[in-house]
Amino acid sequence: MAMECIATPPQIFNENKINEDPSIFDANLLNQQSNHIPQQFVWPDHEKPSTDVQPLQVPLIDLAGFLSGDSFLVSEATRLVSEASRKHGFFLVTNHGVDETLLSRAYLFMDSFFKAPGCEKKKAQRAWGESSGYASSFVGRYSSKLPWKETLSFKFSPEEKCHSQTVKDFVSKKMGDGYEDFGKVYQEYAEAMNALSLKIMELLGMSLGIERRHFREFFEDNESILRLNYYPKCKQPELTLGTGPHCDPTSLTILHQDQVDGLQVFVDNKWQSIPPNPQTVVVNIGDTFMALTNGRYKSCLHRAVVNRETERKSFAFFLCPKGDKMVKPPEELVGGVMSGEREYPDFTWSTFLEFTQKHYRSDMNTLEEFSNWLKDRRSF
DSSP, X not given: OOOOOOOOOOOOOBTTBOOSSTTOXXXXXXXXXXXXXXXXGOOOGGXXXXXXXXXXOOOEEEHXXXXXXOHHHHHHHHHHHHHHHHHTSEEEEESOOOOHHXXXXXXXXXXXXXXXXXXXXXXXXXXXXXXXXEEETTSSSOSSSOOSOEEEEEXXXXXXXXXXXXXXXXXXXXXXXXXXXXXXXXXXXXXXXXXXXXXXXHHHHHHTTSOTTHHHHHHXXXXXXXXXXXXXXXXXXXXXXXXXXXXXSSSEEEXXXXXXXXXXXXXXXXXXXXXXXXXXXXXXXXXXXXXXXXXXXXXXXXXXXXXXXXXXXXXXXXEOOOTTSEEOOOGGGTTTSTTTOOSSOOEEHHHHHHHHHHTOOOOTTHHHHHHHHHHHHHHO
């Protein structure tokens, strides 16, 4: 991987004004500059990390057992998924079939990217309103409650007929020579997550009592996002967050965590953790899938915390429908809910994505706010 850069003097962070270069985020520098982290990273008291967080009880789903066709294993998997999805939308999946060597290589390349000089990371700089590219806390619409993290995101679409390799092509175009293996690894990882997500969609369909292939077919031509999350060490982790409280606007998130705690979910009016387990992936329902189920399955508030001892890394694959596909629940999920009433209006994923990227900072009310915004637009 090419990492030759011309040395430049370190940028000085002004606590009253974000650095004029919005792409600079050097956690080591920020940790060293004063006794306190910059004010932009300090969250309000009611949103600061909790001191006493207990593990959330989430079911462990044996995906291989479900796919085996064994009637007991299928019944058990669908029951557990249904119970969790109706309460908070989080569950763990084991025997998921993702190659351990691929996971190891993905983490290795992640280290090499986020620890590279800033000029290397800026080659992949994410443009405003776009989904692909490198972004840090200083890139975006916000000047307060900044997250203590860096990300690298890739659009992914399984357009096999066009021989498209969206992740690999982005890396080649933006980052140039020396990144061939880097692009191959994340293309392969995205393809593995895509295959896994479609299997999980079969499980979700069955758990809702509808045709097994309904949601799988709905998402087969998906336009999804793979995101690499890097949370550096922070000298005052009690003041900030790695990712603020939010519900995912996407359909389904498949998260692989390293060995460092950080993921927390708001259930039963309190924050609870989901500790890392290298043999599993964490799966959670997003707002778009909640709309597809007419509100039966829940998209739950969650966040990521940081710590002073070590960095934390994770991979998130956000399954999304094709942009122009209409998000509308099947008829079987409309009847019986509030006398057959619809919980949310029809919408396309591209419209919802635009709302979250340009109009609204995702939180626990994103889908409701979007629904109101959509109704207002359509009333004109």
